[in-house]
Amino acid sequence: MSPAKKILSVVIPTYNMEAYLRRCLDSVTRDNIPSSLELIVVNDGSTDGSLAIMQEYAAKRPDIVNIIDKPNGHYGSCVNAALKIATGKYFRILDADDWFDTDGLIKLLNEIENISTDIIVSPYKKIRKTKTIEYKPKQVLYNHAYDLSQESIWANQDFELFVMHSMTFRTSVLRDVKLHLSEGICYTDNEFLIYPTQMAGSIIFLKSLLYNYDMTREGQSMDPAVQAKNSGHLAIIIRRFTEKIDKLGAFSRRFCLRVLISYYYRRLFACVDDKELKEMDRLVKISAPYLFKDVDAALLHAPSLWRRFGLHFVFYEKLKRVFNIDR
Incomplete structure (x- = not known):
């Protein structure tokens, strides 16, 4: 057979x-x-x-x-x-x-x-x-x-x-x-x-x-400690997205927005390298300003608060509890 x-x-x-x-x-x-x-x-x-x-x-x-x-x-x-x-x-x-x-x-x-x-x-x-x-x-x-x-x-x-x-x-x-x-x-x-x-x-x-x-297993890629250790890996991914974003269609850009939201969330969470986060922030703003604004709004302007006042994930966690956000 x-x-x-x-x-x-x-x-x-x-x-x-x-x-x-x-x-x-x-x-x-x-x-x-x-x-x-x-x-x-x-x-x-x-x-x-x-x-x-x-x-x-x-x-x-x-x-x-x-x-x-x-x-x-x-x-x-x-x-x-x-x-x-x-x-x-x-x-x-x-x-x-x-x-x-x-x-x-x-x-x-x-x-x-x-x-x-x-x-x-x-x-x-x-x-x-x-x-x-x-x-x-x-x-x-x-x-x-x-x-x-x-x-x-x-x-x-x-x-x-x-x-x-x-x-x-x-x-x-x-x-x-x-x-x-x-x-x-x-x-x-x-x-x-x-x-x-x-x-x-x-x-x-x-x-x-x-x-x-x-998400209960310790040591997985989404574990906060692992995110902090491998933060450079995500930075590489985002950098490659910004290099290709002009070639992506509208639907692909929707997915880019989801990934960028996830990225800022992780970086605000780990907050281990402000220099790296600032560089990614600059690349996204230059290559995709429309997504840059959408990310800020979707994260309750936590990125803006970070840029202006240096507030990190502790503050964002409070916003999450107030607005019942789970990302």
Whole structure:
């Protein structure tokens, strides 16, 4: 019997994740998950037992699990390696310390059969130690193909909806744009969001929850201490965005705005290098003054307060509590 045609390729970048990898792989290898799924689990030079766990699941579901074992090159290198061999109609990322809602995954696989848009957006949960928040589309028709230029679909959307955890791209779009994420640094999931939208023309919103984003693990890239340590990595990403922003379409610029909001938030939080933040501030103001103003407004003018008075994240945290903001 010929192998099943793959309709969704999922890359799982993995570096020393033996404590979490089983939870992740259990969610995507259940017996009733169809063989139309393609899992590309990338061992990024792990020094723990991650590779052995991958091999265990490859033996359990050889019809869907593929392993790439390579030297460490960071997150972007894992996505790049997986995209080279992906055969699915659509492509997306699942972090090894997160997991899919299995029923949501099965439903997505069934729905993809009748979807042809460039982008698919699915609801996801952000799981913190104190609360869990579900991000889902607002005031849109589910399972309806929209043109990306249709302004009405963006009016009420939360910027936090458009992140790696919610986004699935048609594989041909990623290849048409010659997607290649930066290697050797963190936060390249932002590149995965922005660069493909240059070639995308259509989007569909689905109703079923797919992704569970676990923010409780210490040492992850969003951990404040790790953000402070790797602040230069995000600065590199933003610098590359500012160099290319004139070539981006309107929809790509929406994603740039989301990333810039995230950037200022992180930098105001870590506040470890004012010189670096001032340089990024200058680059954004010069290259994208319209986004510069939007970022300031979206962050309740915290960047302006930083520029004028040197107020950092402690002040912004108070604003967050007053206005019930969760970013």
